[in-house]
Amino acid sequence: MPTLVFLMEPLPPFRLDLTVWALRRRTENIIDRWDGEAYHRTLALGDSPIEVAVSSIGSSRAPKLKVSVSGRRVPSRVKPEVEQIVTKTLGTRVDLSRFYRLAARSEKLRALAERFRGMKPPRFPSIFESLVNGIACQQLSLTVGIILLNRLAAACGAAQGAGGHAFPRPSDLLRMNAEDLRGLGFSYSKARALLDLAGLNDDPVRQTLLQMKSVGRWTAEYVMLRGLGRLSVFPGDDVGARHKLRELFGASAAPKGMTYEDVNRIVSVWAPYAGFVYFHLLLSGLEQKGLVSVSDSRRAEL
Numbered sequence: 001m002p003t004l005v006f007l008m009e010p011l012p013p014f015r016l017d018l019t020v021w022a023l024r025r026r027t028e029n030i031i032d033r034w035d036g037e038a039y040h041r042t043l044a045l046g047d048s049p050i051e052v053a054v055s056s057i058g059s060s061r062a063p064k065l066k067v068s069v070s071g072r073r074v075p076s077r078v079k080p081e082v083e084q085i086v087t088k089t090l091g092t093r094v095d096l097s098r099f100y101r102l103a104a105r106s107e108k109l110r111a112l113a114e115r116f117r118g119m120k121p122p123r124f125p126s127i128f129e130s131l132v133n134g135i136a137c138q139q140l141s142l143t144v145g146i147i148l149l150n151r152l153a154a155a156c157g158a159a160q161g162a163g164g165h166a167f168p169r170p171s172d173l174l175r176m177n178a179e180d181l182r183g184l185g186f187s188y189s190k191a192r193a194l195l196d197l198a199g200l201n202d203d204p205v206r207q208t209l210l211q212m213k214s215v216g217r218w219t220a221e222y223v224m225l226r227g228l229g230r231l232s233v234f235p236g237d238d239v240g241a242r243h244k245l246r247e248l249f250g251a252s253a254a255p256k257g258m259t260y261e262d263v264n265r266i267v268s269v270w271a272p273y274a275g276f277v278y279f280h281l282l283l284s285g286l287e288q289k290g291l292v293s294v295s296d297s298r299r300a301e302l
Contacts, residue, residue, distance in 0.1 A: 004069040006079060010092035014063035015118030016056040019090050021292050022279045023122035026146045031153050031167050042158065044166040045081060048073045049158035052082055060118045071160055091120030099273045108248055109270065112280045115294055119283060121276050123229050129167050130227025131197055134219035135190055151184040170198040225275040234274035236263035244281035
């Protein structure tokens with residue numbers, strides 16, 4: 001039973017389901033969980049992990065969230081921290097009115113924006129988590145990256161009952177060594193990069209982002225968007241995003257062999273929301289796979 005329950009009111013429009021899918025990306029994700037009604041995440045706060053469940057009890061136009069916190073020990077003082085994490089992770093206070101005015105001036109972007117209206121730009125709770133995600137998802141494919149992150153959480157993330165595992169904190173990760181991480185599927189260079197990263201706090205991470213081994217342009221832009229909330233940043237080396245750009249604009253505007261410069265040229269007209277369009281393209285791909293449905297009952301209330 002939850003021991004702490006409180007309400008939050010996101011800026012409208014807001015749809016929890018779309019926002020969570022932009023965050024979790026794959027059904028295999030056991031860190032950011034969605035059961036069709038509520039978003040679940042285990043957090044390592046203090047001495048004992050807690051389970052947070054977020055459900056929507058309002059409409060897209062008048063959104064309201066119910067946040068339930070449970071665990072072996074849930075002191076009332078954790079409420080501000082949980083509220084801060086939910087606000088950041090689900091983008092509940094991001095005002096997108098300017099984006100919708102921008103989208104209204106482009107027929108193709110307007111259709112995309114209206115289709116996924118109510119999604120907010122998600123963020124990882126920390127720079128550390130976003131960098132670990134970026135390093136893991138460099139390998140082979142996004143699905144493989146998610147599986148590696150799941151293994152990492154299961155191996156050293158704090159557990160809360162049958163609910164799940166928290167994303168590992170730097171101190172959790174430092175209990176591992178390079179061979180442990182290689183056993184989970186990470187290459188030796190990426191294992192060393194993760195351990196080096198775990199020894200830094202957020203400020204040096206920001207300053208040395210592009211100087212780190214295993215952090216290239218894609219990872220840097222990924223972290224800027226998903227970790228720092230820079231909605232102007234579109235990860236131009238993302239292969240899946242390039243495919244969706246061609247699908248949206250056609251071969252004449254987005255050639256098959258498009259370069260990083262081609263991507264920047266196409267997305268420049270969406271400034272300062274190119275990164276937010278990236279999330280829309282992601283949801284479009286998830287919808288094609290049958291994972292996201294825009295025909296949610298609340299859709300009629302838009």
